[in-house]
Amino acid sequence: MVKKNQTLGEFIIENQAEFPFSSGELSRLINSIRLAAKVVNHEVNKAGLVDITGAAGETNVQGEDQQKLDVYANEKFIQTLTNREIVCGIASEESEEFITISGQKQDHKNKYVVLMDPLDGSSNIDVNVSVGTIFSIYRRVSPIGTPVQLEDFLQPGSQQVAAGYIVYGTSTMLVYTTGHGVNGFTLNPALGSWYLSHPDMKFPERGSIYSVNEGNYVHFPKGVKQFIKYCQEEKDDRPFTSRYIGSLVSDFHRNMIKGGIYFYPTTSNAPKGKLRLLYECNPMAFIAEQAGGKASDGFRRVLDIEPTQLHQRTPFFCGNKEMVEKAEEFMAKNP
Numbered sequence: 512m513v514k515k516n517q518t519l520g521e522f523i524i525e526n527q528a529e530f531p532f533s534s535g536e537l538s539r540l541i542n543s544i545r546l547a548a549k550v551v552n553h554e555v556n557k558a559g560l561v562d563i564t565g566a567a568g569e570t571n572v573q574g575e576d577q578q579k580l581d582v583y584a585n586e587k588f589i590q591t592l593t594n595r596e597i598v599c600g601i602a603s604e605e606s607e608e609f610i611t612i613s614g615q616k617q618d619h620k621n622k623y624v625v626l627m628d629p630l631d632g633s634s635n636i637d638v639n640v641s642v643g644t645i646f647s648i649y650r651r652v653s654p655i656g657t658p659v660q661l662e663d664f665l666q667p668g669s670q671q672v673a674a675g676y677i678v679y680g681t682s683t684m685l686v687y688t689t690g691h692g693v694n695g696f697t698l699n700p701a702l703g704s705w706y707l708s709h710p711d712m713k714f715p716e717r718g719s720i721y722s723v724n725e726g727n728y729v730h731f732p733k734g735v736k737q738f739i740k741y742c743q744e745e746k747d748d749r750p751f752t753s754r755y756i757g758s759l760v761s762d763f764h765r766n767m768i769k770g771g772i773y774f775y776p777t778t779s780n781a782p783k784g785k786l787r788l789l790y791e792c793n794p795m796a797f798i799a800e801q802a803g804g805k806a807s808d809g810f811r812r813v814l815d816i817e818p819t820q821l822h823q824r825t826p827f828f829c830g831n832k833e834m835v836e837k838a839e840e841f842m843a844k845n846p
């Protein structure tokens with residue numbers, strides 16, 4: 512049962528039965544993520560002080576090297592998950608190879624892998640605009656007791672057991688799903704607790720926002736150009752509103768609350784699109800579907816794509832179901 516103003520800790524305990532496996536491992540995993548998120552949040556909030564404390568790559572007054580925030584976030588999430596020995600492996604958008612976690616007893620006994628984009632949209636940091644963390648959790652397919660394998664990470668998104676994001680915005684929120692709907696928790700920075708502020712999040716019945724980098728317009732496939740024109744036409748309930756932050760988590764979060772579609776199609780310069788299937792698109796697609804929305808690569812369900820590479824890219828159309836279907840309609844005619 513969903514109770515507003517519950518803390519995330521209370522929520523996890525109360526909804527334990529809904530977690531796919533009852534060993535408590537997944538709950539501990541989400542707990543670790545919320546802890547790392549608080550640490551990263553603290554650092555992100557200090558980003559504006561960079562002129563005082565020294566920019567990335569410089570040495571600060573304490574004689575410590577300043578790190579880039581995305582590197583810092585990557586390290587914090589990896590450290591937190593590794594120290595707690597909850598997962599058997601981590602793959603990150605920031606790291607070329609996946610990381611094997613054998614555990615102190617070297618017994619490789621943990622059953623989950625985490626894939627993450629530790630700080631998405633990091634080009635927004637310098638201008639004080641929201642950024643996010645995205646995570647995706649799978650049950651390993653290789654035998655427990657052996658080192659984690661590439662195949663444990665290369666699972667289709669439909670196999671995710673949980674996924675979520677943290678948006679470091681005007682408030683910091685953690686939004687996640689374990690396949691039983693989507694719930695959003697807001698951080699009270701004074702207390703360091705996350706409160707259930709957005710229970711059972713759903714896309715509104717109809718969407719009216721489209722979010723795309725229109726600077727790439729001339730490079731888009733014809734179907735995408737036509738879809739954009741459709742959004743702009745003065746007909747029925749249109750024209751739609753254009754909103755683009757350039758930070759996937761923030762654009763998605765706004766669209767889920769207000770109703771809309773985010774898309775990053777292929778371009779003539781990036782024939783596979785820009786976004787990463789495993790770290791960005793699959794987790795957002797899982798959340799979108801759980802919130803009554805849809806995610807497509809323009810032709811097929813994102814969650815059905817069989818990944819072949821860790822850092823694989825895909826075009827991405829995600830948001831209100833009817834808007835994604837309309838985009839697919841244009842793409843089918845003019846790919």
Ligand code: AHM
Nearest residue numbers: 630631632633634724757758759760
């Ligand atoms: P990143 O992982 O390097 O931050 O890139 C992903 C980001 C998304 O958050 C955002 O939607 C998109 O790239 C913006 O790209 P562009 O500046 O090309 O519009």
Ligand code: MG
Nearest residue numbers: 604628631632
């Ligand atoms: Mg990213």
